[in-house]
Amino acid sequence: MVDRAPFLSVTGVGRTFGAGDAQVIALADVDVEIATGEFTVILGPSGSGKSTLLNLLGGMDRPSTGSIRVDGEPIETLSDRDLTGYRRERVGFVFQFYNLIPNLTAVENVALAASLVMPRREAADTATGLLERVGLGHRLDQFPRHLSGGEMQRVAIARALAKRPALLLCDEPSGALDTVTGTQVLAQLQETARSTETAVVVVTHEHTLAEAADRLISLRDGRVVENRLNETPETIGAEEAAS
Numbered sequence: 001m002v003d004r005a006p007f008l009s010v011t012g013v014g015r016t017f018g019a020g021d022a023q024v025i026a027l028a029d030v031d032v033e034i035a036t037g038e039f040t041v042i043l044g045p046s047g048s049g050k051s052t053l054l055n056l057l058g059g060m061d062r063p064s065t066g067s068i069r070v071d072g073e074p075i076e077t078l079s080d081r082d083l084t085g086y087r088r089e090r091v092g093f094v095f096q097f098y099n100l101i102p103n104l105t106a107v108e109n110v111a112l113a114a115s116l117v118m119p120r121r122e123a124a125d126t127a128t129g130l131l132e133r134v135g136l137g138h139r140l141d142q143f144p145r146h147l148s149g150g151e152m153q154r155v156a157i158a159r160a161l162a163k164r165p166a167l168l169l170c171d172e173p174s175g176a177l178d179t180v181t182g183t184q185v186l187a188q189l190q191e192t193a194r195s196t197e198t199a200v201v202v203v204t205h206e207h208t209l210a211e212a213a214d215r216l217i218s219l220r221d222g223r224v225v226e227n228r229l230n231e232t233p234e235t236i237g238a239e240e241a242a243s
Contacts, residue, residue, distance in 0.1 A: 026049050049223075094170040
């Protein structure tokens with residue numbers, strides 16, 4: 001694996017909710033660096049703080065303490081308007097339950113996202129190309145109700161990539177899928193990190209992903225208990241592809 005300069009730096013980050021006896025410490029003293037083009041897995045059980053960290057990285061929430069820098073710029077000090085711009089222009093999101101617009105076709109769902117950052121005609125061409133890239137070139141005009149779970153998740157990945165984000169955040173992207181389909185979706189995310197300059201961060205409880213990550217970050221009770229690089233990360237789905 002090629003060494004890369006940090007794209008995203010998290011320093012001393014904490015997040016608390018509530019006050020007094022009702023205060024909950026969701027994150028405490030988190031230090032993390034993520035590089036451009038890195039496939040990062042954030043692993044931890046329910047309540048470990050992994051979704052809270054994902055929300056902070058995506059600018060959907062602000063830390064109570066510490067700093068989060070993207071290309072050297074602290075995003076926690078951005079105005080609400082600039083933070084909205086950060087989410088729109090620099091971050092792509094893939095969620096567990098797809099969140100596709102039901103009355104738009106696959107290509108229309110992706111083109112709508114692309115149109116936020118490029119002209120309409122270019123957005124349509126970009127949407128078609130991205131769906132072909134994730135293996136759905138034959139499903140462009142299908143509505144979500146006519147797609148399988150795995151196909152809908154791949155549309156969601158294409159939609160997230162349509163903005164050409166520097167950071168792609170994925171919250172349990174295979175959680176609603178069967179094992180085989182989930183493996184295919186995760187392999188697509190790993191390939192995205194390896195073939196583009198996108199930093200891909202996947203939040204999951206699946207320990208099988210640990211050796212496939214470029215970087216593994218394990219959380220427990222809001223604290224980082226493991227943060228390591230894999231020199232030769234495994235290729236997701238290699239066994240299935242070989243069989």
